[in-house]
Amino acid sequence: MDRLTRVPGLLYGGDWNPEQWPEEVWAQDVELMAEAGVNLVTVGVFSWARLQPDAHRWDFGWLDRLLDLVHRHGIAVDLATATASPPAWLVRAHPDLLPVTADGVRLEFGSRQHYCPSSPAYRAAAVRLTRRLAERYHGHPALALWHVHNEYGDHVQECFCAGSAADFRRWLRQRHGTVEELNRSWGTAFWSQRYNSFDQVEPPRTAPGPVNPTQLLDWRRFCSDALLALHRAEKAVLDEVSPGVPVTTNFMSMLKALDYWEWSRYEDFVSDDAYPDPADPRAHVNAAMNYDLMRSLKAGRPWLLMEQAPSAVSWRPVNVPKRPDLYRLWSLQALARGADGVLHFQWRASVAGAEKFHSAMLPHRGTAGRGWQRTVALGAELRRLGEVAGSRIRGQVGVLLDWDSWWALELDDHPSARMRWPDLLRPWYAALYERGVTVGFLPPTAGYEGYRLLLAPNLYLLDTATAERLTGYVHGGGHLVCGPFSGITDRHDHIHPGGHPGPLRALLGLVVDEHWPIPDGEATIVRLDGTDRDAEPHPELRAEHWSEWIEPEGAETVARYTSGELAGRPAVTRHRHGTGSAWYLSCHLGPDTGPVLDLALTESGAGPELPGLPEGVEATRRRAADGTAYLFLLNHGPAEARVPLARPGTDLLTGTELLTGTDLLTGTDLHTGSATGTTLTLAPLGAAVLRLPAPEERP
Numbered sequence: 001m002d003r004l005t006r007v008p009g010l011l012y013g014g015d016w017n018p019e020q021w022p023e024e025v026w027a028q029d030v031e032l033m034a035e036a037g038v039n040l041v042t043v044g045v046f047s048w049a050r051l052q053p054d055a056h057r058w059d060f061g062w063l064d065r066l067l068d069l070v071h072r073h074g075i076a077v078d079l080a081t082a083t084a085s086p087p088a089w090l091v092r093a094h095p096d097l098l099p100v101t102a103d104g105v106r107l108e109f110g111s112r113q114h115y116c117p118s119s120p121a122y123r124a125a126a127v128r129l130t131r132r133l134a135e136r137y138h139g140h141p142a143l144a145l146w147h148v149h150n151e152y153g154d155h156v157q158e159c160f161c162a163g164s165a166a167d168f169r170r171w172l173r174q175r176h177g178t179v180e181e182l183n184r185s186w187g188t189a190f191w192s193q194r195y196n197s198f199d200q201v202e203p204p205r206t207a208p209g210p211v212n213p214t215q216l217l218d219w220r221r222f223c224s225d226a227l228l229a230l231h232r233a234e235k236a237v238l239d240e241v242s243p244g245v246p247v248t249t250n251f252m253s254m255l256k257a258l259d260y261w262e263w264s265r266y267e268d269f270v271s272d273d274a275y276p277d278p279a280d281p282r283a284h285v286n287a288a289m290n291y292d293l294m295r296s297l298k299a300g301r302p303w304l305l306m307e308q309a310p311s312a313v314s315w316r317p318v319n320v321p322k323r324p325d326l327y328r329l330w331s332l333q334a335l336a337r338g339a340d341g342v343l344h345f346q347w348r349a350s351v352a353g354a355e356k357f358h359s360a361m362l363p364h365r366g367t368a369g370r371g372w373q374r375t376v377a378l379g380a381e382l383r384r385l386g387e388v389a390g391s392r393i394r395g396q397v398g399v400l401l402d403w404d405s406w407w408a409l410e411l412d413d414h415p416s417a418r419m420r421w422p423d424l425l426r427p428w429y430a431a432l433y434e435r436g437v438t439v440g441f442l443p444p445t446a447g448y449e450g451y452r453l454l455l456a457p458n459l460y461l462l463d464t465a466t467a468e469r470l471t472g473y474v475h476g477g478g479h480l481v482c483g484p485f486s487g488i489t490d491r492h493d494h495i496h497p498g499g500h501p502g503p504l505r506a507l508l509g510l511v512v513d514e515h516w517p518i519p520d521g522e523a524t525i526v527r528l529d530g531t532d533r534d535a536e537p538h539p540e541l542r543a544e545h546w547s548e549w550i551e552p553e554g555a556e557t558v559a560r561y562t563s564g565e566l567a568g569r570p571a572v573t574r575h576r577h578g579t580g581s582a583w584y585l586s587c588h589l590g591p592d593t594g595p596v597l598d599l600a601l602t603e604s605g606a607g608p609e610l611p612g613l614p615e616g617v618e619a620t621r622r623r624a625a626d627g628t629a630y631l632f633l634l635n636h637g638p639a640e641a642r643v644p645l646a647r648p649g650t651d652l653l654t655g656t657e658l659l660t661g662t663d664l665l666t667g668t669d670l671h672t673g674s675a676t677g678t679t680l681t682l683a684p685l686g687a688a689v690l691r692l693p694a695p696e697e698r699p
């Protein structure tokens with residue numbers, strides 16, 4: 001059983017900030033938690049000033065009483081190390097602990113995350129606090145999980161102070177060994193940037209003009225590592241003092257600043273904070289993508305939704321609430337994509353502070369309104385879904401994601417500033433999502449076995465060794481689809497000589513003669529070869545922002561540009577290698593990427609989780625070790641949806657036997673919809689979770 005913590009079933013609860021309340025309120029809180037089915041609360045995230053009122057005083061009495069109280073109510077605790085917001089006394093004693101911007105501005109105390117990642121004073125104080133907490137509570141019966149810090153990189157991702165500069169130089173020495181090597185790597189022959197010693201090197205502070213790109217790239221790498229070093233320091237203490245209790249820190253979905261492949265190596269399991277915007281009608285697609293990444297970070301292990309909002313957040317310009325059925329649907333979506341729990345920010349709504357308008361499981365109105373009903377209702381549903389915990393999802397199509405390449409792609413002074421990783425990735429992901437194909441993310445350095453189709457929406461930075469592995473994958477019968485502006489630079493961000501796409505030239509069977517960015521607001525038309533002008537549904541595809549003059553060297557043309565300067569030239573190509581194939585999109589097709597991916601899907605044999613899904617319905621399948629499958633069906637659309645079902649199953653949300661034996665209907669009027677024959681009807685924003693007993697495949 002692959003359980004996240006010792007708490008059975010799915011986890012349900014949220015951040016609880018009891019230091020904001022008198023103790024009488026706590027008693028009411030735990031009663032209500034029990035009523036709502038809360039089984040895990042995150043405590044102490046911002047408690048540092050309360051736990052350590054000054055350098056030599058500690059106050060754990062309140063936390064002792066709190067943990068005992070929670071435990072008496074059968075609720076487990078995710079105990080935070082409280083290090084994300086250092087107290088005023090510490091900051092005033094060590095003013096250089098405050099972070100400095102690239103312009104030399106020192107950020108003040110008065111918010112949170114006001115620390116320099118490389119500050120020895122901050123690190124020593126954080127580790128000391130972590131040790132005190134671990135020593136005191138490692139054996140407490142309420143403790144189920146350690147929550148390190150909070151959202152590393154949320155407000156402060158980098159610091160340009162003298163201490164950070166020294167740490168950067170230490171990191172550079174380790175990476176490059178000698179200053180000659182650094183000069184080579186950074187290409188300092190350019191613009192007379194040569195260094196005689198490491199002492200002359202500084203962080204990329206605001207400079208008169210464009211800063212050395214490799215210096216910037218190394219800075220991104222260093223900043224991710226500097227925060228990770230803090231995380232590892234706390235994690236090491238917890239592992240030493242509190243062995244056997246899992247440790248996690250809450251990630252922030254697909255965050256550019258932190259290389260989560262590297263970070264997740266130090267997580268016992270991955271947890272994530274997700275705040276899809278209810279005002280965005282496509283928010284669920286982006287959420288699905290982030291959840292797939294979270295699941296993939298530890299090779300498919302269940303993960304934990306550590307925070308979501310029960311309704312509105314308070315940090316957007318306009319904070320639209322979630323309808324209760326949308327809240328339910330989006331909660332189930334995290335489970336559908338491999339989460340083993342749904343936690344929130346926060347349990348009880350604050351009355352003071354910057355987040356007093358943020359929704360909570362227990363709103364300002366208390367238990368009287370719809371907010372509380374929503375909280376109780378979801379708790380009850382998660383209890384009914386308990387058996388899903390530990391089951392896994394198998395992705396059909398692999399998507400390559402590399403932080404190094406992301407960082408390098410988005411450096412300045414490129415052919416087009418419009419080539420941003422999220423903008424390139426999202427339409428590819430959306431195309432698969434709409435086709436019901438389940439995705440797993442993987443780093444280019446991973447093993448590709450298990451995937452018949454690999455997608456690389458962009459691999460701007462690509463070393464020769466990885467290109468060789470991709471080549472081996474295709475030679476072994478795999479199918480690779482590669483997006484534009486890939487194979488451009490090596491790990492130093494130096495151009496691969498001899499023509500783009502450098503080490504992918506032979507595999508893709510082409511050379512790029514010239515990049516041809518498309519001006520904003522314009523489009524170049526692309527037509528798939530072999531489709532006639534009136535063919536539906538996509539007779540013409542629109543390339544925006546980017547196109548390339550390519551010359552095939554073995555690849556066949558699949559689609560051509562039919563307008564603009566490149567009219568008549570190949571736009572999409574395929575190069576066959578035995579039974580494998582390597583596809584290249586030389587342009588950014590945005591929402592029109594799907595028809596090209598359809599060709600690769602067909603060729604690779606990868607297909608949807610459930611064929612014939614109506615529009616707006618998301619289907620994923622989690623599989624337990626004993627072969628039981630859980631089919632999640634989520635209707636994100638505004639209309640009723642009828643889902644054809646091939647097999648009998650039980651809807652865990654209602655306990656209804658949907659179909660028994662053959663095709664017979666036994667359950668109707670499910671609150672999610674109704675079953676007729678082999679068709680399940682889902683209401684708008686409705687959902688079903690069907691248990692399909694092993695063996696999975698039946699005639």
Ligand code: GLA
Nearest residue numbers: 190191192208209210211413
């Ligand atoms: C100016 C500078 C050159 C070079 C070009 C690029 O002319 O003098 O060094 O940067 O711009 O367009």
Ligand code: GLA
Nearest residue numbers: 150151273275307313345358
């Ligand atoms: C993040 C933080 C929380 C809170 C929420 C508000 O997830 O971790 O402390 O600020 O945002 O949405």
